[in-house]
Amino acid sequence: MGPEVLSVAEMYRADALATVGGVSGEHLMEAAGFAVARALRRRFGPCRVAVLCGPGNNGGDGFVVARRLRDAGYAVRLALLGDAVNLKGDAAAMASRWHGATEPLSSAVLERADVVVDALFGAGLARPLSGVAADMVAEIARRGLPVVAVDVPSGVDGDTGQVLGCAPQAVTTVTFFRKKPGHLLLPGRLLCGEVEVADIGIPASVLAEVEPPLAENGPAVWRDRFPWPAVDGHKYARGHLVVVGGPVMTGAARLVARAARRVGAGLATIAAPAEALAILRAGDPGTMVADLAEFDTLLADSRKNALVLGPGCGVGAALRARVLAAARTGKAMVLDADALSSFSESPGELFKVLSDNVVLTPHDGEFARLFGKSDGSRLERARRAAKRAGAVVLLKGPDTVVAHPDGRAVINANAPPWLATAGSGDVLAGMIGGLMAAGMDAFFAAAAGAWLHGAAAGQGPGLIAEDLPEALPRILTALFP
Numbered sequence: 001m002g003p004e005v006l007s008v009a010e011m012y013r014a015d016a017l018a019t020v021g022g023v024s025g026e027h028l029m030e031a032a033g034f035a036v037a038r039a040l041r042r043r044f045g046p047c048r049v050a051v052l053c054g055p056g057n058n059g060g061d062g063f064v065v066a067r068r069l070r071d072a073g074y075a076v077r078l079a080l081l082g083d084a085v086n087l088k089g090d091a092a093a094m095a096s097r098w099h100g101a102t103e104p105l106s107s108a109v110l111e112r113a114d115v116v117v118d119a120l121f122g123a124g125l126a127r128p129l130s131g132v133a134a135d136m137v138a139e140i141a142r143r144g145l146p147v148v149a150v151d152v153p154s155g156v157d158g159d160t161g162q163v164l165g166c167a168p169q170a171v172t173t174v175t176f177f178r179k180k181p182g183h184l185l186l187p188g189r190l191l192c193g194e195v196e197v198a199d200i201g202i203p204a205s206v207l208a209e210v211e212p213p214l215a216e217n218g219p220a221v222w223r224d225r226f227p228w229p230a231v232d233g234h235k236y237a238r239g240h241l242v243v244v245g246g247p248v249m250t251g252a253a254r255l256v257a258r259a260a261r262r263v264g265a266g267l268a269t270i271a272a273p274a275e276a277l278a279i280l281r282a283g284d285p286g287t288m289v290a291d292l293a294e295f296d297t298l299l300a301d302s303r304k305n306a307l308v309l310g311p312g313c314g315v316g317a318a319l320r321a322r323v324l325a326a327a328r329t330g331k332a333m334v335l336d337a338d339a340l341s342s343f344s345e346s347p348g349e350l351f352k353v354l355s356d357n358v359v360l361t362p363h364d365g366e367f368a369r370l371f372g373k374s375d376g377s378r379l380e381r382a383r384r385a386a387k388r389a390g391a392v393v394l395l396k397g398p399d400t401v402v403a404h405p406d407g408r409a410v411i412n413a414n415a416p417p418w419l420a421t422a423g424s425g426d427v428l429a430g431m432i433g434g435l436m437a438a439g440m441d442a443f444f445a446a447a448a449g450a451w452l453h454g455a456a457a458g459q460g461p462g463l464i465a466e467d468l469p470e471a472l473p474r475i476l477t478a479l480f481p
């Protein structure tokens with residue numbers, strides 16, 4: 001599915017499979033430490049480095065980093081949490097190859113340091129940082145020292161991106177083989193700084209056995225399924241999206257329709273209440289307008305193959321009835337905003353009629369209204385919600401997650417803060433609806449929509465929602481095979 005993302009358990013499994021395949025643990029650790037030392041050298045010329053090692057294999061990597069940097073002419077001090085005699089396996093072997101002093105972990109090691117290598121805890125983090133480890137994190141922040149993190153900044157949970165206790169802010173994090181969710185989900189992603197994924201000799205063939213159901217969102221995930229028009233195609237072959245509009249907030253439906261047409265839907269019709277028709281007819285000449293009183297006729301027309309309901313519609317029984325009627329047709333559908341909030345009292349009524357041909361696009365507030373307050377990372381919550389709803393769920397945020405009821409998911413990490421602007425969500429719903437109208441599978445349409453939405457915000461300062469659809473031709477041209 002593209003750039004795979006492995007859970008901590010899957011990472012251990014990949015590691016074990018590589019070892020079974022003949023790559024020794026020591027080889028992996030040497031390569032890991034080498035990659036971290038190389039990343040540090042790229043960023044910092046010869047300087048004074050404090051390497052902080054923990055009691056497990058993350059610490060083992062640290063011993064390699066220390067040796068490699070010293071060999072390269074850096075002034076290295078190394079401090080270990082716990083006693084060296086308690087180190088095991090590969091970490092013990094690497095400690096025995098470090099010929100410098102091993103200090104007990106304390107802030108003394110930071111004196112006169114220019115850079116810190118954080119090799120305290122990685123994948124094996126089991127509980128919140130406390131005691132001297134937590135004191136070190138505070139002291140590093142107090143001194144404003146740059147940190148290069150091994151695998152993850154210590155304290156960041158590799159599976160959730162959440163912080164257990166505390167964690168240092170890194171400038172660079174070097175991880176191995178593939179990213180973990182914690183590198184992409186907030187706040188982990190921000191604490192990592194720049195993430196480098198190093199090849200340490202684990203063969204890609206282990207992925208066939210591990211089969212991770214998670215990927216980092218990007219064109220590699222969905223490029224092959226993108227609904228480019230056929231040379232001999234007709235506009236109806238590119239799909240016809242129906243956008244349900246409301247009486248007052250007419251801009252929302254117009255943004256949806258414009259985004260859908262820009263992304264590739266052949267036709268778009270806004271179906272709105274009578275009082276909104278005049279203003280809608282004065283809008284984009286290429287967007288069609290219909291009276292919402294004819295909704296049943298629109299639904300019965302098989303050429304109209306996809307719908308977006310919610311943006312600007314107004315919460316209530318009328319919208320609820322339209323969503324249920326639309327869902328019963330089995331057409332591709334995006335439910336956003338008011339279409340979701342209309343079911344906050346009766347989510348089960350909605351979930352009963354959904355399928356994986358439907359994408360729900362809640363932000364956190366809408367998500368909580370529909371699925372209740374739930375614990376866990378965005379990834380876990382989106383996955384549970386998709387399963388419960390029986391539909392694709394796109395949980396919006398700076399780390400948007402798209403989850404399929406079968407457990408597949410992508411994490412999107414290209415959304416800039418400029419997207420937090422009025423109408424931006426309407427454009428996202430339109431992009432996804434447009435792609436589904438053009439024939440793209442719901443899960444991949446949601447993933448592609450999320451990524452294109454982030455890419456379209458690339459202009460940065462001054463961005464307004466109206467700019468987003470207009471950025472699509474440039475982005476799509478670069479993707480066109």
Ligand SMILES: NC(=O)C1=CN([C@@H]2O[C@H](COP(=O)(O)OP(=O)(O)OC[C@H]3O[C@@H](n4cnc5c(N)ncnc54)[C@H](O)[C@@H]3O)[C@@H](O)[C@H]2O)[C@@H](O)CC1
Nearest residue numbers: 015028029056057058121122123124125126127128129151
């Ligand atoms: N593919 C892989 O899996 C590879 C992993 N390597 C390294 O190995 C690391 C994983 O090693 P480990 O499984 O030994 O795990 P860690 O080294 O991350 O930590 C495990 C140790 O820390 C202790 N611990 C956990 N949380 C603590 C806390 N809050 N306070 C105090 N002690 C705590 C545990 O009891 C255990 O002794 C990876 O992060 C990576 O850096 C590399 O050496 C190379 C290959």
Ligand SMILES: [K+]
Nearest residue numbers: 118121152154
């Ligand atoms: K670490």
